Amino acid sequence: MIPSQRPLFDIPDDVAYFNCAYMGPFLKTVRAAGHMGIDRKSLPWMVSPADFFSESEKARSLFATLVGARPDDIAIVSSASYGLATAAKNIPFERGQKILLLEDQFPSNVYCWRELARRKGGKILTVKTPADQDWTAAILSAIDKDVAIAALPHNHWTDGALIDLVAIADALRKQGAKLVLDVTQSLGANPLDLAAVKPDFMVAAAYKWLLGPYSVGFMYIAPEYHDGEPLEYNWLNREGSEDFAGLVDYADGYQAGARRFDMGERANFALMPAAIAALEQILDWGVLEIQQTLTAKTREIADRTAEFGFTSLPESFRAGHFLGLRCTGGLPADLPAKLTAENIHISVRGSSMRITPHLFNNDADTDKLVTALKKHIRG
Numbered sequence: 001m002i003p004s005q006r007p008l009f010d011i012p013d014d015v016a017y018f019n020c021a022y023m024g025p026f027l028k029t030v031r032a033a034g035h036m037g038i039d040r041k042s043l044p045w046m047v048s049p050a051d052f053f054s055e056s057e058k059a060r061s062l063f064a065t066l067v068g069a070r071p072d073d074i075a076i077v078s079s080a081s082y083g084l085a086t087a088a089k090n091i092p093f094e095r096g097q098k099i100l101l102l103e104d105q106f107p108s109n110v111y112c113w114r115e116l117a118r119r120k121g122g123k124i125l126t127v128k129t130p131a132d133q134d135w136t137a138a139i140l141s142a143i144d145k146d147v148a149i150a151a152l153p154h155n156h157w158t159d160g161a162l163i164d165l166v167a168i169a170d171a172l173r174k175q176g177a178k179l180v181l182d183v184t185q186s187l188g189a190n191p192l193d194l195a196a197v198k199p200d201f202m203v204a205a206a207y208k209w210l211l212g213p214y215s216v217g218f219m220y221i222a223p224e225y226h227d228g229e230p231l232e233y234n235w236l237n238r239e240g241s242e243d244f245a246g247l248v249d250y251a252d253g254y255q256a257g258a259r260r261f262d263m264g265e266r267a268n269f270a271l272m273p274a275a276i277a278a279l280e281q282i283l284d285w286g287v288l289e290i291q292q293t294l295t296a297k298t299r300e301i302a303d304r305t306a307e308f309g310f311t312s313l314p315e316s317f318r319a320g321h322f323l324g325l326r327c328t329g330g331l332p333a334d335l336p337a338k339l340t341a342e343n344i345h346i347s348v349r350g351s352s353m354r355i356t357p358h359l360f361n362n363d364a365d366t367d368k369l370v371t372a373l374k375k376h377i378r379g
């Protein structure tokens with residue numbers, strides 16, 4: 001268990017922030033790195049051609065370490081949607097085939113698949129929210145020979161419902177279907193065994209559980225796709241682009257591995273230092289340790305709020321870092337505003353109130369949240 005890391009953040013004592021599913025805060029070190037990134041743009045002679053490569057390579061390799069891949073398997077992207085569009089462009093898909101999604105899945109992981117299905121004459125197969133709360137069983141029973149792609153999260157973004165990706169990946173492989181993951185709501189806070197899951201593509205935006213900047217994301221791309229088509233045709237990911245004087249000797253080849261899928265301007269001088277600092281801290285804490293610590297926090301909140309009527313998924317069916325609270329008759333519509341007025345920050349998606357803490361939370365935050373929920377639910 002990791003003790004509260006509050007002093008590393010700049011969150012005032014009277015703010016109880018339980019909303020990493022919405023946006024993770026910067027650590028002080030990350031903010032300082034971000035200031036450095038912004039400041040040096042005032043002094044452009046301080047940015048050398050080598051800097052166009054060195055920082056993004058560092059970020060790439062830190063992310064590779066985080067997911068247990070090689071730097072060659074990682075592309076730098078701007079968002080989850082960018083990565084998902086890249087996957088949709090590169091996975092073979094034919095008329096009549098199906099793309100499996102979850103009901104109420106995050107829209108970035110829906111629109112690109114609707115578009116692919118529309119263009120190719122395919123179908124979207126939406127797995128309905130299971131009454132018995134067992135998403136894994138529901139997904140497994142929906143997989144058939146026509147499913148060519150499953151585009152999934154590790155846990156549902158509305159209530160933290162967990163999916164057994166190893167079991168699902170096995171079932172998909174048996175059918176020859178491909179697996180695309182959007183792990184924006186889990187990576188950094190929930191360990192994922194890449195070697196066991198073996199996804200085809202896996203993307204995460206950095207601004208939530210990776211505690212990084214907005215407009216930065218990373219994507220794992222399995223080696224069999226490394227000859228694929230990038231979304232855009234920028235100069236930086238071409239072979240030999242390190243030689244600025246020779247850039248008009250246009251190159252057909254790309255930089256190694258997944259680098260061909262990097263977004264344009266991937267060097268991102270303003271934000272990359274912040275992304276690096278955040279990844280370093282997460283690796284230093286350890287994702288398993290983060291998960292264990294956050295699981296204890298959400299468990300306590302689930303147990304204490306159950307005493308006055310809130311319900312949540314059983315722990316075996318939800319991710320430890322992510323608690324979705326519901327109550328019979330639905331959540332009072334004014335509950336989020338009442339909590340915000342008391343400096344308690346949560347978010348509601350669908351019928352679920354997301355309680356998504358991180359290591360900055362302390363016991364006082366938990367007491368404040370539980371006390372307020374008790375007061376407001378009883379009217």
Ligand SMILES: Cc1ncc(COP(=O)(O)O)c(C=O)c1O
Nearest residue numbers: 079080081106108157184185205
């Ligand atoms: C599951 C999930 N994926 C992705 C995103 C962000 O998507 P994008 O990077 O395309 O803006 C969010 C934001 O809430 C999310 O919850």
